[in-house]
Structure formats: structure tokens, C-alpha cells
Amino acid sequence: MAAVILPQHSSLYSVKTSLAPPARTASSSKIGVETGDFTILHSSKNGVTNDVQLRSILRNAQVKRCRMYSKVTAMLKRGGRKTPDKEYPWPQKMRPQDLIGSPLPFLSRFKPLPQKSKPVHLPFELPLVDIQKKIHEVRELADSTGMDFSMQLNELQEKYEEVRRDLYTHLSPIQRLSVARHPSRPTCLDHILTITDKWLELHGDRAGFDDPAIISGIGKIDGMSFMFIGHQKGRNTKENIYRNFAMPTPNGYRKALRMMQHAAHHGFPILTFVDTPGAYAGIQAEERGQGEAIARNLREMFGLRVPIITTVIGEGGSGGALAIGCCDKMLMLENSVYYVASPEACAAILWKKAAAAPKATEAMRITAHELMKMDIVDDVIPEPLGGAHSDPFTTSMNMKKVIMKHMHELLKVDPEPLLERRFAKFRKIGAHQEAVNLDPRMKRKMKPRDAPPEMGEPKLLTSSVRENLEFNLKAASTANPSE
Amino acid sequence: MLHIKFSKQNKSVCEERGNHLSMDSMERIEPSIDPNTWIPLDEDTISKDVLSFCDEESYENRLIRSQEKTGLPEAVQTGIGYSNGTLIAPGVMDFQFMGGSMGSAVGEKITRLIEYATQKLLPLVLVCASGGARMQEGTVSLMQMAKISSALHYYQVQKKLLYISILTYPTTGGVTASFGMLGDIIIAESKAYIAFAGKRVIEETLGQKVPDGFQLAEALFENGLLDLIVPRILIKGVLSEISDLYSSVPYKKN
Numbered sequence: 001m002a003a004v005i006l007p008q009h010s011s012l013y014s015v016k017t018s019l020a021p022p023a024r025t026a027s028s029s030k031i032g033v034e035t036g037d038f039t040i041l042h043s044s045k046n047g048v049t050n051d052v053q054l055r056s057i058l059r060n061a062q063v064k065r066c067r068m069y070s071k072v073t074a075m076l077k078r079g080g081r082k083t084p085d086k087e088y089p090w091p092q093k094m095r096p097q098d099l100i101g102s103p104l105p106f107l108s109r110f111k112p113l114p115q116k117s118k119p120v121h122l123p124f125e126l127p128l129v130d131i132q133k134k135i136h137e138v139r140e141l142a143d144s145t146g147m148d149f150s151m152q153l154n155e156l157q158e159k160y161e162e163v164r165r166d167l168y169t170h171l172s173p174i175q176r177l178s179v180a181r182h183p184s185r186p187t188c189l190d191h192i193l194t195i196t197d198k199w200l201e202l203h204g205d206r207a208g209f210d211d212p213a214i215i216s217g218i219g220k221i222d223g224m225s226f227m228f229i230g231h232q233k234g235r236n237t238k239e240n241i242y243r244n245f246a247m248p249t250p251n252g253y254r255k256a257l258r259m260m261q262h263a264a265h266h267g268f269p270i271l272t273f274v275d276t277p278g279a280y281a282g283i284q285a286e287e288r289g290q291g292e293a294i295a296r297n298l299r300e301m302f303g304l305r306v307p308i309i310t311t312v313i314g315e316g317g318s319g320g321a322l323a324i325g326c327c328d329k330m331l332m333l334e335n336s337v338y339y340v341a342s343p344e345a346c347a348a349i350l351w352k353k354a355a356a357a358p359k360a361t362e363a364m365r366i367t368a369h370e371l372m373k374m375d376i377v378d379d380v381i382p383e384p385l386g387g388a389h390s391d392p393f394t395t396s397m398n399m400k401k402v403i404m405k406h407m408h409e410l411l412k413v414d415p416e417p418l419l420e421r422r423f424a425k426f427r428k429i430g431a432h433q434e435a436v437n438l439d440p441r442m443k444r445k446m447k448p449r450d451a452p453p454e455m456g457e458p459k460l461l462t463s464s465v466r467e468n469l470e471f472n473l474k475a476a477s478t479a480n481p482s483e
Numbered sequence: 484m485l486h487i488k489f490s491k492q493n494k495s496v497c498e499e500r501g502n503h504l505s506m507d508s509m510e511r512i513e514p515s516i517d518p519n520t521w522i523p524l525d526e527d528t529i530s531k532d533v534l535s536f537c538d539e540e541s542y543e544n545r546l547i548r549s550q551e552k553t554g555l556p557e558a559v560q561t562g563i564g565y566s567n568g569t570l571i572a573p574g575v576m577d578f579q580f581m582g583g584s585m586g587s588a589v590g591e592k593i594t595r596l597i598e599y600a601t602q603k604l605l606p607l608v609l610v611c612a613s614g615g616a617r618m619q620e621g622t623v624s625l626m627q628m629a630k631i632s633s634a635l636h637y638y639q640v641q642k643k644l645l646y647i648s649i650l651t652y653p654t655t656g657g658v659t660a661s662f663g664m665l666g667d668i669i670i671a672e673s674k675a676y677i678a679f680a681g682k683r684v685i686e687e688t689l690g691q692k693v694p695d696g697f698q699l700a701e702a703l704f705e706n707g708l709l710d711l712i713v714p715r716i717l718i719k720g721v722l723s724e725i726s727d728l729y730s731s732v733p734y735k736k737n
Contacts, residue, residue, distance in 0.1 A: 279679070279680070280688075281679075281680030281684045281685045281688045282685060282688060282689060283685065283689065283693065283694075283697065285679075285680075286678060286679060286680065286685070286697070286698060287702075287706050288706075289664070289706070289707075289708045290660075290679040290680070291659035291660040291663065291664050291677075291678075291679035292664040292708055294660040294661075294679070295632065295659070295660050295661050295662070295663070295664040295665045296664075296665070298628060298629055298632035298660075298661055299632045299633075299635055299636045299639070299640070299665055300636075302632065302633040302636040302637075303636050303640055303641075318616075318625060318657075319625070319628065319656075319657060319660040319661075319679075322625060322626075322628060322629055323660075325629075326629050326632070326633070338622055338625075339621070339622065339625075340616050340618060340620075340621055340622055340624055340625040340657075341615075341616070341618050345684075346618050349618065350538040350539070350618060350619075351538050351539065352539075356538075359538075360538075363534065363536050363537065363538065364534065364536075364618070364621045364622075365534050365621050365622070366621065366622065371622055374533070374622070374623065376622055376623070376626060422633070423633045423634075423637070426626060426629045426630045426633050427594070427630060427633070427634075429623060429626040429627075429630060430587040430590055430591050430623065430626075430627065430630065431530065431531040431532075431533030431587045431620065431623055432528050432529065432530055432531060432587045432588040432590075432591045433528070433529060433530075433531050434527050434528060435527045435528075435529045435556065436527075438526075438527050438529070438556060441551065441554065442550040442551060442554065442555075442556055443526060443554065443555070443556055444554035445507065445508070445509050445553060445554035445555050446509070446523060446526060446554075446555060446556070446560055447509055447512050447513065447516075447521055447523060447560065447562070448523070449521060449522055449523055450518070450519050450520070450521050451519060451520050451521055451522045451564070452519065455520070455522060456522070
């Protein structure tokens with residue numbers, strides 16, 4: 001689409017014409033100019049010739065100088081006028097600072113938000129908000145009257161600190177869940193850009209799509225390159241809609257798989273960041289094979305011959321999170337959660353009413369410390385007082401320290417023992433028991449053994465398999481990392 | 484109106500419409516395994532109440548009640564047996580036990596079955612029927628998906644053995660997203676409901692009604708997610724033909 005800017009005319013000459021061919025197409029057929037102002041004149045899509053037409057027509061109009069008032073109306077294309085996005089796909093305009101140093105920051109489309117978002121207060125933080133208001137009032141009073149209120153201010157400030165410390169050191173699971181879902185919680189890219197020295201984002205699943213809900217790329221930490229993959233939430237509503245609220249479609253999981261296989265091929269250890277309410281539940285997603293994409297990721301991740309560390313930075317929603325979360329070490333931020341079904345869904349199904357969500361949150365044991373007790377999570381990363389959203393930089397630095405500590409351990413392990421350790425980590429998760437003297441009534445619908453004794457004893461067969469397996473597990477888990 | 488006796492004679496398939504009604508696991512194993520060749524595995528493995536979960540009823544009580552009602556200790560039966568002369572390792576899930584939900588015991592039994600099949604180089608057949616992961620066991624049941632997939636990785640990718648998954652009515656949630664869709668050959672029964680997210684969840688997310696027949700086996704077949712849709716009467720024969728085809732590969736040197 002060509003654009004022509006007309007200079008301001010005081011006289012009222014305008015051209016009535018249709019610059020489109022007589023056969024009206026669906027796209028904009030009438031181009032117009034409103035008189036008297038600067039207007040941007042768009043020619044139709046039909047090509048260059050229209051410019052020439054336009055110029056000749058205008059020339060004619062000027063020559064004629066008659067009272068030919070032809071009003072040309074601009075008919076907007078269906079869907080509105082499309083302003084080309086200057087930042088898409090890459091920033092079009094280079095500024096001088098883009099030319100100094102590394103070119104990588106120029107390619108990174110993820111920039112700090114132009115406006116600082118309004119601070120959002122969670123329901124349990126209301127006492128803090130009250131004290132903050134009081135401090136504000138006292139300060140205003142001090143300013144307006146000139147009297148000295150410093151003692152009261154100090155008291156109030158101390159009280160604020162105390163209440164804050166009290167609140168945040170004793171968070172209940174429901175409060176941790178609301179912190180994990182906080183709208184200002186730092187996202188995957190926020191963390192990545194803080195902890196990496198260099199960052200190059202890579203795109204696409206090479207099969208027709210580039211899911212915005214999953215971020216992938218290569219970065220350098222402490223002189224070593226890693227592959228980063230994670231769910232990306234938006235920092236405001238507009239971004240959230242673009243990122244689909246970090247709910248990936250099958251295309252996203254296939255993109256993640258391609259990146260992980262690429263990383264294993266070249267030797268990049270993989271760092272994944274989980275922050276999703278779950279996989280996207282939509283018609284297209286189901287048709288493209290959402291279940292299959294997740295299943296394939298689960299299986300393939302156990303064959304990648306590079307260390308994988310997963311960090312849950314927000315909420316970990318069931319299969320959608322596990323599809324990039326089959327790892328050698330699982331880390332969680334202190335206030336993050338990892339659940340098999342969201343507390344709301346669980347409440348609706350088991351308690352039959354959505355209002356029971358707090359009870360479900362307590363019962364399902366979804367917080368980091370509880371999961372560490374169940375031996376699912378290997379380490380919990382402390383967050384600064386006030387949650388990650390109050391001090392993103394410290395959170396990212398804490399995360400970097402813990403990740404690198406575990407990474408240094410894993411880098412010393414050879415590929416085969418590494419894979420065996422990964423199997424062993426998940427093999428031991430399970431709360432089952434061998435029932436002693438199970439009431440035969442409880443087994444009446446099981447098909448009993450009817451094979452002749454020559455076929456072998458099932459107990460012996462399975463136990464020998466299990467012995468073998470236990471031996472392998474023991475060997476894998478006690479394998480000296482320095483070997 | 485379908486008489487139970489006639490229906491069971493016909494393998495629970497309605498003659499008129501060809502609708503496959505749901506079958507419990509015993510009824511599936513009986514006809515598929517040659518007589519006097521069945522050895523069950525892990526009959527006594529049951530779940531533990533790891534979270535001390537209590538919604539309207541404690542998880543322990545729910546387990547005991549389901550066990551008494553259905554006569555099964557857990558939602559899956561595993562074992563080995565001959566089928567048309569080939570020794571196979573089938574695992575059959577049962578929807579009647581707590582909606583076929585996949586908990587620790589189901590995960591453990593299936594993983595042990597896969598490990599056994601790996602050791603003895605047997606073809607694996609898993610019949611899936613599940614409502615998803617067992618919420619009463621929390622994240623532990625989520626990790627069962629990863630556990631089974633890791634065992635399948637060793638079985639399929641490293642040992643290159645054959646795994647056939649049979650998806651029946653209904654197969655949803657965690658099972659579809661782990662071993663259900665990982666078969667070398669995926670067979671579905673006619674009009675089986677196979678989904679990842681349930682119909683209600685999709686309707687709530689999108690705010691619009693879902694088209695009829697959207698997540699049925701036929702629709703998945705059109706979208707290229709299944710290999711075969713096989714009527715119930717033919718399953719045994721088809722399985723033995725498939726294992727015959729796979730065992731007659733001439734180029735084993737790869």
C-alpha cells in the first residue's frame with residue numbers, strides 16, 4: 001500500500017474519483033482525501049499505477065480550477081486501517097545505541113514496559129495497604145502544618161515492616177497461590193534477561209506455527225551457553241492476550257521439542273521455566289493433537305543426553321507444565337505452585353461447588369515446601385520479602401545462584417548415568433503399597449491365574465525384574481558425580 | 484432396549500447402531516487371551532493416601548468403597564498371556580474403579596508391566612479407559628505420567644519393541660497426554676470419546692458450544708491422530724496380525 005501525503009490546500013479542490021478498477025474488489029476501492037488537512041492518502045492494493053493516476057488526476061484538478069467539487073470519501077478497509085507495527089517482526093528503526101556493543105539486544109523484542117503498571121494489592125495484603133495509607137496521611141499532615149511528626153512516622157514505618165515480615169514469612173497455601181498468580185510477578189523473559197549475559201531468542205516449530213505462549217532461545221550465563229525454554233505470561237492485558245495467558249497449543253510443545261532436540265544435538269544444557277495455568281483447551285488445539293504433543297514431549301525428554309533443570313516460577317498447571325518439566329533437577333520458587341488440576345477445577349469436581357477452592361488448595365499440597373517434603377522437588381529458591389513482584393532483580397539473582405549450583409553438579413555426569421538418574425528420579429515417585437491379605441471380595445473381578453505352573457511364577461518373575469531395577473536405581477543415584 | 488445377555492454375547496456392541504458400550508476389564512481380557520495362559524501381575528498393589536486427602540469423604544474410605552463395589556483393587560489389570568499363540572503383555576484399564584483415574588498404583592502397575600515386557604521382549608498392549616489423573620493424590624499422580632513415559636522411552640526408543648495402545652470410551656486427560664497417544668500403533672474403538680480437555684472445559688474457555696462428534700474417534704481419525712478404528716469383534720485378530728507383521732521384519736541390523 002503506497003501512501004501519499006498531500007500538502008495543505010487552502011482552496012477547496014478535491015478529486016472525486018475511484019482509483020480502483022471498475023470491478024469492485026473486496027479491498028478498499030475508494031481512496032479519498034479530506035480537504036484542508038494533512039491526510040494520508042492510501043492507494044488501493046492494485047499497484048504502482050495508482051500513484052501515477054493520482055498525480056495526474058491532481059494535476060488535472062489543479063489545472064481545471066473549476067468549481068468541481070468532488071468529494072472523495074475514504075472508505076476504510078474492513079477491519080480498520082492497519083498501522084504497520086514498527087516493532088514487528090524486528091524493530092525497524094535503528095537507534096545509535098543499537099550499533100554499539102552486541103547486536104543481540106536490538107533483536108530482542110521484549111523491552112521494558114513503557115508505563116509502570118499500577119501496583120496490585122492482594123486481598124491478604126490489606127493491613128499493609130491500611131498502614132501505608134496512614135503513613136501517607138501523616139506525612140501530608142506534617143507537610144501541610146509543618147509540625148514534627150517524625151516519631152509517629154517512624155513508629156508507623158516500623159509497624160509496617162513488622163506486619164510485612166509477619167505476613168510474608170507465614171504464607172498459607174492459598175496466599176501463596178495468589179502470589180504465584182500475581183499480575184506483576186516477573187515472567188520468564190524478565191528472569192532470563194536478568195540472569196543471562198547474552199540472549200538470542202529463536203522461533204518456530206518448522207511446521208507452520210510459532211506459538212507465542214512458549215519462549216525459546218539461547219543464552220550465556222557465566223561464560224556457558226544454555227538453551228532456555230519457558231512459558232511466557234503477559235505483563236499487561238494486551239500482552240496476555242497476545243501470549244494466550246501462557247497456555248500453549250500443540251504448536252508450542254512441538255516448538256519446545258524441536259528446541260530441546262536441537263540443544264541435545266549441540267550440547268546445550270536445557271533450562272526450562274514453567275509458568276502456565278495449563279495447556280490451552282480449544283477446538284483447534286484438540287484437533288491438532290494436544291494430548292499427542294504433550295505425550296511425545298514427555299517421552300522424548302527422557303532421551304535427551306544433556307542436563308535439564310526445570311524451575312517453576314509461577315504456577316505449574318498439570319500436563320501443560322510437565323511437557324517441558326521432565327528434568328534432572330526440579331526447582332521451585334518459594335511462592336510458586338505445581339498442581340495436577342487447578343484448585344477451582346478440583347473444587348468443582350470433588351466438592352461440587354467452586355466456592356470450595358480454598359479447601360482444595362489446602363488439601364492438594366501444591367506449594368513448594370510441601371512438594372519438597374514429598375521428594376518431587378529438589379530445591380526451593382527463596383524469594384525476597386514481599387514476593388517476587390516486589391523485588392524481581394533479587395529473585396532472579398537467587399534463582400541464578402541455585403540453578404548454577406545444580407548445573408555444576410550435573411555437568412560432571414556422563415550422558416548414560418545422567419539418563420539413568422532422570423529415570424530414577426521419576427521412578428521412585430509414587431505412593432503405592434503391597435496390600436497384605438487383601439480381602440478376596442475386593443479381587444473378585446480380577447481374572448485369576450489359569451496358566452499351568454510350567455509358565456513360571458509371576459511373583460518370582462516380577463521380583464527379579466524389580467531387583468534388577470533397584471540395583472540399577474541404586475547405582476544411578478549413588479553414582480559419584482566426579483566419576 | 485438391549486438385553487444384557489445378548490449384549491454380552493455380542494461383546495457389548497449394539498447390533499443395530501454399532502455403538503460400543505463400555506466393558507469392564509475382565510470382559511476384555513477373557514476373550515482376548517487364549518484359555519489357560521493368563522498370569523496376572525501385581526494383584527495386590529494398591530494406592531496409599533499420601534496427602535491424607537479428605538473432600539466429602541476421605542480418600543481411604545473412597546478407595547475401600549470402590550474396591551468393594553467393583554471387585555477390583557485398582558483401576559488397571561496387568562499380566563501376561565498368550566493371544567493366538569504369541570505371548571503378549573496386556574494391561575487393561577477399567578473405568579468403573581473411580582472413573583479409571585490414574586493414581587500411584589495404576590502408574591506403578593503399568594510401569595512394572597512395561598519393565599517386565601522390556602526384560603522379556605514381549606509386545607505391549609495397553610487398553611486405555613480413564614477420566615484423567617487422580618486428583619486425590621495431587622502432584623504425585625501427575626508424575627505418574629512422566630514415570631510411565633520414561634519406561635516407555637526405554638521400551639520403545641532404546642529397545643525398539645512394539646507397543647500398541649487401544650483407546651476406548653472414554654480416554655481423557657492425563658492418559659491421553661501420556662501413554663495413550665504414544666503407541667507405535669494407536670487403535671481406537673468406534674465412537675470412543677478421546678480427548679485431552681473435556682468438553683465442558685473447552686466450552687467454558689471459548690464461551691461457545693462445541694460441535695457434535697468433535698472428540699469422537701472418527702473425528703480424531705480424520706485429523707490424523709489415530710492409525711485404525713477397529714470393531715471389537717476383530718480386535719484379537721487384528722492384534723495378532725499386527726504382531727505377526729512386526730515380527731517378520733527382515734532388516735534387523737539397524
